[in-house]
Amino acid sequence: MFKRIITFLVSALTLSSVSVIATAETKLLSVEEAHSQAAEGKITLVDIRTPNEWQSTGTPEHAVMLQYQREDFIEEILNKSKANPDKPIALICRSGGRSTRAAKALEDAGLNNLYNVKEGAQGWQAKELPMSTYATD
Numbered sequence: 001m002f003k004r005i006i007t008f009l010v011s012a013l014t015l016s017s018v019s020v021i022a023t024a025e026t027k028l029l030s031v032e033e034a035h036s037q038a039a040e041g042k043i044t045l046v047d048i049r050t051p052n053e054w055q056s057t058g059t060p061e062h063a064v065m066l067q068y069q070r071e072d073f074i075e076e077i078l079n080k081s082k083a084n085p086d087k088p089i090a091l092i093c094r095s096g097g098r099s100t101r102a103a104k105a106l107e108d109a110g111l112n113n114l115y116n117v118k119e120g121a122q123g124w125q126a127k128e129l130p131m132s133t134y135a136t137d
Contacts, residue, residue, distance in 0.1 A: 020085045026103040029115045036089045038062035058131035060124050090115035110113050
């Protein structure tokens with residue numbers, strides 16, 4: 001039993017280290033910082049969750065919706081960045097996992113002007129920041 005616990009802890013620490021190393025270039029933003037910077041037009045806030053999540057909870061105010069699972073996700077983000085190269089992209093998902101993976105994929109594609117909203121949409125809601133209703137049509 002003790003050996004299983006040690007193995008689990010070592011695995012968890014290894015996975016944690018990998019995700020930190022994988023996004024060494026990506027800066028972190030709190031939900032409050034993301035909200036104020038998006039409202040001021042300083043960042044492009046991209047909600048990368050699924051349409052079901054957008055419909056269930058709404059979307060963070062000022063966010064652009066672009067599902068991470070789309071085949072053209074990286075291409076679309078790169079196009080947004082090229083259209084306004086001085087404006088950082090800030091990624092938000094439910095809790096930070098997908099946005100960390102997306103940031104890594106975008107870094108690998110050459111994009112470095114990125115932020116990860118560390119608390120995700122759950123943190124956004126917990127802080128009672130404004131949400132917009134997702135229109136399905």
